[in-house]
Amino acid sequence: MLDQHPITGQSFESPVPPCSGWPGDPAEPATPVASSEEQVERLAAGAADLTQLNALVSVCRACPRLVAWREEVATSGRRRSFANQPYWGRPVPSFGDPNAKHLIVGLAPAANGANRTGRMFTGDRSGDWIYAALHRAGYASQSVSEHAGDGMALTGIRIAAAVHCAPPDNKPTVDERAMCGHWLDRELELSLPDLTSILALGSFAWDATIGAARRLRWEVPRPKPRFGHGAVTEFRAAGRVIRVVGSYHVSQQNTFTGKLTEPMLDAAIALLQWA
Known part of the structure; x- marks a missing residue:
């Protein structure tokens, strides 16, 4: 059965309920919807600024498996504790200061976290960790991020992702990663005019960031810098140096086991300040 897209008005098969009026929704009825890699590449390259890029990302439908999964979670697959809440169920755009000196790159939205709330790292325990750390470092206006309309604001930093849709088992395929790579590029x-440093959360984000930099013909050390917590490397672009810092991801697998502690995360974030 054909539904009408809540933002663009285009018809497609989807059970996701309308999200118009969602706090912070960057898309408008005229925002074009990418449904192939050629369209993703063309639309990404043509985005005039980060606001327009966010709008394009937020309505992308180019990866059938990810579209099906994120929308299944948003309807029949909701976690019981969130059963009565509306779900975003769309790609999650970047969030934060559009003139940020620092960029955080994560893996992908959580199925019942950002896929529910519509904002990066919002509404789950991974988000509890990263926003608390950003608040301690002076980048976040509050330490807790529960939903898109809670007043959270970031200053001097922005959060992006290697993949913008929640993937099954948190594992995007090679093709899905390549597709979303155009948005990261x-x-x-x-971001380059203001950018001084990047924090890559996990080896997946580390590799995605290096791949994007190389596609943009930035100077990246060879052999490829190895990921590790607290690892630091440098890119060069347009006559400028961009510091890249590695951090273990703020996943429960890492935070519950003590592989990543609050002091370790704070130390990695502190490495962003160098210029």
């Missing part, structure tokens, strides 16, 4: 390109 443009994110870095538009």
Whole structure:
């Protein structure tokens, strides 16, 4: 059965309920919807600024498996504790200061976290960790981020992702990663005038960031810098140096086991300040 997209008005098969009026929704009825890699690449390259890029990301439908999964979770697959809450169920755009000096790159939205709330790292325990740390470092206006309309604001920093849709088992395929890589390429390109450093959360984000930098023809050390917590490398672009810092991801697997502690995360974030 055909539904009408809540933002663009285009018809497609989807059970996701309308999200118009969602706090912070960057898309408008005229925002074009990418449904192929050619369209993703073209639309990403043509985004004039980060606001327009966010709008394009937020309505992307180019990866059938991810579209099906994120929308299944948003309807029949809701966690019982959130059963009565509306779900975003769309790609999650970047969030934070559009003129940020620092960029955080994560893996992908959590199925019942950002896929529910519509904002990066919001509404789950991973988000509890990263926003508390950003608050301690002076980047976040509050230490807790529960939903898109809770007043959270970031200053001097922005959060992006290697993949913008929640993937099954938190594992995007190679093709899905390549598809979303076009969005990350443009994110870095538009960020460059203000950017001084990048924090990669996990080896997946580390590799995605290096891949995007190389596609943009930034100077990246060879052999490829190895990921590790507290690892630091440097890119060069447009005559400028961009510091890249590695951190273990704020996943429950890492935080519950003590592989990542609050002091370790604070130390990695502190490495962003160098210029």
